[in-house]
Amino acid sequence: MTDIPFLMLDDKNSSAPLYRQIYEVIRRAILSGKLISGTRLPASRVLAKQLSVSRLTVVNAFEQLLAEGYTEGKIGAGTFVASKIPEDLLQISGIEKKDQMADLAKGKVKVSKFAKRLTETSAKVSRFQTTSNPVPFKNGLTAVREFPFGIWEKIAVRVYRQSRYKISGYGEAAGYRPLREAVAAHFAASRGVHCDIEQIFITNGAQQALDLIGRVLLEAGDKIWIEDPCYQEALRVFHAVGAEIIPVAVDEEGFNLEKAEKQDDAAKLVYITPSHQYPTGVTMSLARRLSLLEWARKNDAWIIEDDYNSEFRYAGRPLASLQNLDGCGRVIYVGTFSKTIFPALRLGCLVVPRNLIEIFAAARNLCDCHSPIFEQAVLADFIAEGHFARHLRRMRTLYEKRQNILVEEAEKELKELLKISKATSGMHLIGWLAEGFNEYEVAEKAFENGLNLSPLSSYCVENKLSAGVILGYTGFDEKQIKQGIGKLKQILEKGTPSS
């Protein structure tokens, strides 16, 4: 029997069970080569005495080593370090070799082309857009304090009690059927979306809807048109797939097909936000919509309609969706509940033409099976019982009020420094900076002072617009908006170009 003096417990205060500590010490000794193949371990009785622990503790440790193949032999008849462990392999097994990680400089790691393209755009994402700190005037935040959590909670408890066994297994890739029914009814009434239940997919927010579209319909090298300026997260999806992105400058009627065709007429897909262009807020005209549908039909091309915050319209009547006009199955409609319920819910929807139902179901199944069912069931009841429509009405009134406060306060305090015009819909406004201001400098200073403004050009690909910043208002109350404008005033007055 080899003497094994190192066999002492490292840390008497460890929270791990004693047997586990003994196991770990011996295992490390084997892996590090201190105990070589064939070495006989001390008898459990002897070791127990040496370590002042019960014999059962040592037996437990030995059983574990045996089970994992570190040792051989019958307990009682002697335990040996396994002969099958090739010595030259032991050096690589880790535990104490964490510093080997340093060898793996980032560039040396082999990843896919998808991952490489993703890394390219990750570096470009503006930190003003990614920070999750809910300070004014961070865009896209909901009035979370106004959400009827009490009702939501009541429905949740009821769903748990009544449906726990029905909704705890695996479900359909397309989503929980009662939610799809509720969603179909909602989007038919509010957005004129016409479809069968089968065409509706519940997704983990609009982001997953876009990612699914990119994977199912696009190939590396495919040309796609996008609006410029554009929703950057969508752009990243298409870039990651390897699509060749052709930015088309948006004008006062929205996406311009003629301009797009002049730039490159071989696009396979176009990504647009026709109801309320992101971030300019322009509405796409009927004539443009019809032309684009005709183009898609003739060219077997796809139109992605991202209807991201069409629910918030404060004046006039909401325009029906582009999907509503589509008689040829070329429009894929994307909606979200992140802005109407809350973002953490991660629920959105996708309405696909009939001939894509099967492939989207297969793709969704492959990605992650389906969205969690429980919260789908809660949302289904929340919509079906009218709470959703009521909440939307309340938020419309509230958000309009908040927009008015922002516009009035900016007019009063910022005057010529920052001009904000009202919008009839949406969750943000564009603030146009007085001549001479650099929008990135302003955003940077605002960031340092606890504000969040996105430079307008951070949404642009090639388009050059006047200097402006995006101001979200829906997530902030009167006091926060006024304080925010006050801070912004100080920043702009200090940095005024004439000073």
Next chain:
Amino acid sequence: MTDIPFLMLDDKNSSAPLYRQIYEVIRRAILSGKLISGTRLPASRVLAKQLSVSRLTVVNAFEQLLAEGYTEGKIGAGTFVASKIPEDLLQISGIEKKDQMADLAKGKVKVSKFAKRLTETSAKVSRFQTTSNPVPFKNGLTAVREFPFGIWEKIAVRVYRQSRYKISGYGEAAGYRPLREAVAAHFAASRGVHCDIEQIFITNGAQQALDLIGRVLLEAGDKIWIEDPCYQEALRVFHAVGAEIIPVAVDEEGFNLEKAEKQDDAAKLVYITPSHQYPTGVTMSLARRLSLLEWARKNDAWIIEDDYNSEFRYAGRPLASLQNLDGCGRVIYVGTFSKTIFPALRLGCLVVPRNLIEIFAAARNLCDCHSPIFEQAVLADFIAEGHFARHLRRMRTLYEKRQNILVEEAEKELKELLKISKATSGMHLIGWLAEGFNEYEVAEKAFENGLNLSPLSSYCVENKLSAGVILGYTGFDEKQIKQGIGKLKQILEKGTPSS
């Protein structure tokens, strides 16, 4: 003014508001070309009388048409069908042209290579594996009636009340931090996984973990080794990415590196289930584990360790994970809560080497931002407060009992027709059919009789094994198991090869 006799309400019983019905009739008339550009619509007063509705209703309809660009002019001064709508485009706009969909034969739809590959494997998926009907002996089902929903619900209500504002916004791509901490502690204690919190990603089940790995690490044409037989859903992920799949027959020590290298030595990744090979249940030996780690280090290759149901071990001690031995950052560990909590929760986890943290965060962010936060918070508390460990202990006892019932009942009733041996872990057993039986015929007949058996060879790629079927037992109580065996007996006795 043109006469427009068709302007009558289609359906007096429609649930849509009257103004909406009028709007819809006129809109359809414009889109179908019945009302051409420049046509003057009747005055709202006249139309109201004609339709026996209030004038305000007609005005509302006209305003909507104006807002959407179908008409022009000032209300009161006359309303005209818009001149800007190009007539030749109108024919394509849908509504009444749904049958155009029939033109789009499936093969004609342009989809990505990913989608095409996906379609190839979709057709191959055995319906015994995809049906969600929880009949004996469907594999992978949990004892859903034994889950402590009462405790879960209490935690849920508390989380809603205490954290609603904190957890309703966007979160980290890697997951809710308190859950990552709880998961790290759990897998360290139960599986020997050693990692920092930063290396842990909460995913939508193991499926999303596998999909993320495929996208980030594999390129079309990359060679990968898989176990044969193998978990088919993982195979589908790698096939969809376009990887060249090299199946390596599993033996009694699990995945065989020597055999694999002889078949093709250029693999970039290997996908294995070392704790409990799926579906054979074999445990990978320590020597094999160490060799594989050495191979990965030398070849800059990746090892995916799918530790899918390692929590259910009924005898002996659980073996530490392969990740535990990895000192070179080549192992990616995949775990799931679908089998330990319930599948509808859609939560799993991924532990990546340090040098992949950033790219996996970017990829997860692109896919769907992050998992829904609320249920992550509930699971975090469920684990941290010890309910998870308690539930696992209870299920281990219960599942062992159920396995015993299945084995004893099969021995007693089926005798030589179907031989089932006990296993020390897992959620299913293999039933070996007597010579002469065709496993697909047996599965088919079982299916017709309200049973669910997966033919063993439906998990095989090239490997030829004796005829067998997979019997899951964890989701069924004593009565169900006994009835299931009774039915199976009838089926096998009728179809016995000697008859």
